[in-house]
Amino acid sequence: MKTIGFIGLGIMGNAMATNLQKAGYQLVVYNRTKEKASQLVAQGAELVDSPAMVAEKVNTLFTMLSTPEAVEETAWGPNGFAEILKKDALWVDCSTVNPSFSRHMSFMAKSHNLRFMDAPVAGSKAPAENAELIFLVGGSQVDLDEVRPMLEVMGKKILHMGDNGKGAALKMVFNYCLGMSMVAFSEAISLGKSLGLDEKRIVDIISGSPVMAPNVALKKDKILNSEYSPEFPLKWLHKDMHLATLTGYQQNVPLPAGNVVKELYQMAKAGGHGNDDFSAIFGFMQKLSGQ
Amino acid sequence: MKTIGFIGLGIMGNAMATNLQKAGYQLVVYNRTKEKASQLVAQGAELVDSPAMVAEKVNTLFTMLSTPEAVEETAWGPNGFAEILKKDALWVDCSTVNPSFSRHMSFMAKSHNLRFMDAPVAGSKAPAENAELIFLVGGSQVDLDEVRPMLEVMGKKILHMGDNGKGAALKMVFNYCLGMSMVAFSEAISLGKSLGLDEKRIVDIISGSPVMAPNVALKKDKILNSEYSPEFPLKWLHKDMHLATLTGYQQNVPLPAGNVVKELYQMAKAGGHGNDDFSAIFGFMQKLSGQ
Amino acid sequence: MKTIGFIGLGIMGNAMATNLQKAGYQLVVYNRTKEKASQLVAQGAELVDSPAMVAEKVNTLFTMLSTPEAVEETAWGPNGFAEILKKDALWVDCSTVNPSFSRHMSFMAKSHNLRFMDAPVAGSKAPAENAELIFLVGGSQVDLDEVRPMLEVMGKKILHMGDNGKGAALKMVFNYCLGMSMVAFSEAISLGKSLGLDEKRIVDIISGSPVMAPNVALKKDKILNSEYSPEFPLKWLHKDMHLATLTGYQQNVPLPAGNVVKELYQMAKAGGHGNDDFSAIFGFMQKLSGQ
Amino acid sequence: MKTIGFIGLGIMGNAMATNLQKAGYQLVVYNRTKEKASQLVAQGAELVDSPAMVAEKVNTLFTMLSTPEAVEETAWGPNGFAEILKKDALWVDCSTVNPSFSRHMSFMAKSHNLRFMDAPVAGSKAPAENAELIFLVGGSQVDLDEVRPMLEVMGKKILHMGDNGKGAALKMVFNYCLGMSMVAFSEAISLGKSLGLDEKRIVDIISGSPVMAPNVALKKDKILNSEYSPEFPLKWLHKDMHLATLTGYQQNVPLPAGNVVKELYQMAKAGGHGNDDFSAIFGFMQKLSGQ
Secondary structure (H helix, E strand, O other), X not given: OOXXXXXXXXXXXXXXXXXXXXXXXXXXXXXXXXXXXXXXXXXXXXXXXXXXXXXXXXOEEEXXXXXXXXXXXXXXXXXXXXXXXXXXXXXXXXXOOOHHHHHHHHHXXXXXXXXXXXXXXXXXXXXXXXXXXXEEEEOOHHHHHHHHHHHHXXXXXXXXXXXXXXXXXXXXXXXXXXXXXXXXXXXHHHHHHHOOOOHHHHHHHHHOOOOOOHHHHOOHHHHHHOOOOOOOEHHHHHHHHHHHHHHHHHHOOOOHHHHHHHHHHHHHHHHHHOOOEOOHHHHHHHHHOOO | OOEEEEEOOOHHHHHXXXXXXXXXXXXXXXXXXXXXXXXXXXXXXXXXXXXXXXXXXXXXEEEOOOOHHHHHHHHHOOOOOOOOOOOOOEEEEOOOOOHHHXXXXXXXXXXXXXXXXXXXXXXXXXXXXXXXXXXXXXXXXXXXXXXXXXXXXXXXXXXXXXXXXXXXXXXXXXXXXXXXXXHHHHHHXXXXXXXXXXXXXXXXXXXXXXXXXXXXXXXXXXXXXXXXXXXXXXXXXXXXXXXXXXXHHHHXXXXXXXXXXXXXXXXXXXXXXXXXXOOHHHXXXXXXXXX | OOXXXXXXXXXXXXXXXXXXXXXXXXXXXXXXXXXXXXXXXXOOOEXXXXXXXXXXXXXXXXXXXXXXXHHHHHHHOOOOOXXXXXXXXXXXXXXXXXXXXXXXXXXXXXXXXXXXXXXOEEOOHHHHHOOOEEEEEEOOHHHHHHXXXXXXXHEEEEEEEEOOOHHHHHHHHHHHHHHHHHHHHHHHHHHHHHOOOOHHHHHHHHHOOOOOOHHHXXXXXXXXXXXXXXXXXXHHHHHHHHHHHHHHHHHOXXXXXXXXXXXXXXXXXXHHHOOOEOOHHHHHHHHHOOO | OOEEEEEOOOXXXXXXXXXXXXXXXXXXXXXXXXXXXXXXXXXXXXXXXXXXXXXXXXXXXXXXXXXXXXXXXXXXXXXOOOOOOOOOOEEEEOOOOOHHHHHHHHHHHHHOOOEEEEOOEEOOHHHHHOOOEEEEEEOOHHHHHHHHHHHHHHEEEXXXXXXXOHHHHHHHHHHHHHHHHHHHHHHHHHXXXXXXXXXXXXXXXXXXXXXXXXXXXXXXXXHHHOOOOOOOEHHHHHHHHHHHHHHHHXXXXXXXHHHHHXXXXXXXXXXXXXXXXXXXXXXHHHHHOOO
């Protein structure tokens, strides 16, 4: 079966690559911290020393990195893959980046005779492990058809939103909503607790109610136990809120509520919660209330 | 069957009183605008000229009014019901008010030898008509047991949250979440549209996704058709956000995001949308973006 | 010379009453905490046990209290002065309250055949001691002419803004600007410090520059020494921001920036800085930045 | 006398170059819109066709451009000056840019054997014309001594803040304060007017008071006449607020109030006021209030 490159083996990337491997794909992988590849290697993946060395061996390359800066460095920096990939190879970037960056990557790729697809995912650790991600795709129909079998072993749904950048755009909208919902929940519960309502009871009632995003309920145990081990680190959600408001600036769209919410994550990050799960904003805001 | 008083026959009150009537209760009703009682009267309700005249005829009185000021005036103002109700009568206030006001009403009622229950509802027009409201109750177990049969013909669920004021507290938390969600949605969709995503498609995707409060989906048609006839008028949601932030002040709880969201509804209200459905904040914010 | 009543002997009230006394007026004073009157008593003031007892002895009464609730209680509560004052007596309220409250006090006073004037002051401790306050007056020209000699021994300037409530209105506008300026300063300096600029130098440059309210410079020493003993306690400035935003709600005026600034003072207050000088918001926000 | 290059002849650049010319310096100038150079040319300046052509003729080059993007393009883009300037030439960038960009320019310049100084100015049109600017300088003492005579014919004061980027840092702090002050003023006056205070009178009182930045008073006539011809266009102040909040993100500093204020300028810009003077935020916010 086909050999695929996979760069970026964090929580998400590891789970996604594992599903590709289980489906029979042969993987060539790279990660800055090599230890994270150990399980994949044990199952037969080839671990190489640089993004460029991945590029030498594949015609289809997935990246799953944490920031636009990391994507740029990995693609175009020293020992980057972009100048090594063969003509007409397909680079599928699953990283959560801003749409203007994604369009820039597309432009750069095309000017180097590469094909590009933005395919960030909705879903965090568990859906990644269970192949239940939703792919939000920007790119051509032909390219999508080519990688569809691979996406289908990692996810349960593919939303093709249009040309390059539109997958990244929808992902940004998703994470924007997620960031807003968790802050709305945090403030609402602080308010309720201050009025004598039982914390566990209102966390249950509100998180299961139609006025709250269902995804918030996934964090109930973390919240009630004040146990914020990272599934989706706060610093990355903060970065996403930052990129969304940056995009608002570029597109001339006012986002007053989102900008304030972004600053609340900023406070939590400056307060030392950047590596906690993003639901730690709940605990941080309770503390701000003296609760 | 028992005779019940019902004061406040707006969109919600009318639907609730109608369900009591259908279940066989005899109603004595009052509304400032008498025309709104016509259907109830046609079905056998007695319409009287003042809150006080309702009070003369019943031992159980429901109120469903739009603001704390309206509740206070109806209860304690000229021709108010509170000084006329018989000793030990039970006043059930279903209005959405702030908890400190509700506790104040409770205090006043008790000092006049009346029983009081705060029982605001979750749910808007359709759930009210279909007897699918959720009652959020603050009051004694005994009083709740007494009116349970009545609540059950108007709603599908009763959440007893504790003593007086705690029903009002939970209702405030609910509407806070609702107000936040609709603004989060409005900003997110503005952002997505500005990036070239198709409006109808992302309204569908986001409103049905786990990062958005399900209740937002109820407003999809209004949003896509820019048709904002009121189910829950924006001015009342704005009032609820105001009362929530006022409560934040009283309880020493910072609500930075909620205060900004409140001001967005304030802008929409100052811009002439107070009597539109609260989902008109969507259209207002699109306009702010020049979309 | 004339006998004058003075109720409320905090930092400001004490200094103001002292100036009246120095000018030869005979004072009858009341304060909840009696010790605060000791200096005035030593100089000849008569200290009595209740607001009502002040009212028995004077036809001109000044109040300088910290909140609308305190004014209401002192005037109309048990042993309040309002029902005791002689017909046509003049009550001059120097407290910082919201305009709608001030108009309500005016209405109440007139319905009890009293005259009312709102005369809050611009200026804090030092201007109060040096008789350099600015009186912001709402009331009739005749009443103002009557008390002008007294105001002139306490202040250096009188701004007659119109009828009752308009003095309170201008005071609210002043404190709004003050609250906003101190937060703007705090954020600006945090930003500058994070970029390696020397704290003392930029505090000097910015506080003395035409882009910053001159009053901020009065707090330079406190800020540079992190010494926040109260001249104007943070909790009262927070109250003023709260009353201003409440007024925004009543008057249908959006105040998005002010509402966020209010919440920053709220955070500082919930964080234990309510009794510090309001410039403690500077230290609080540095801490939020991890500086 | 020495020949100096000057690129960027907008409102500010034109006034600054004119003062250099008056002092006897021979100028070689470039501007994208050539017409703006006509007065300088009439007085003896040489107008050339590209930044590169300026670079061929001078060893000291001033730039006064509107955005980081414009600076980057002019220096390093096609026909840019940076690769043409002689070794050891001194580039003085007076543009208002973010500090990280300024440090990046410094890095790029040094790696091309050029000297760099960031020297943005405090002051707008009138101070520029009257040689009353304040230069905020980041760079070496030696370089500053070299250009001091030139800066002194354009300004009245030089603040040397440290090495490259620190002049830009202070400028950002200045404009941040300016942007905050104008919004604070706008909200405060809206509030006052809604309470019946006379607009002209409170604009006078507040803008001249110690709770408001003195620079706001410079805009009094514009505000009272609703005449917003640009001295400092709103879109550039909005850009500065954007760069400041972007810097907050980079430096891990929460700026909750500034982010909301930024969004208010964003609304005004999306509403068509980008090319008006930034004080048009006043008129925009009055309109938001329905005033």
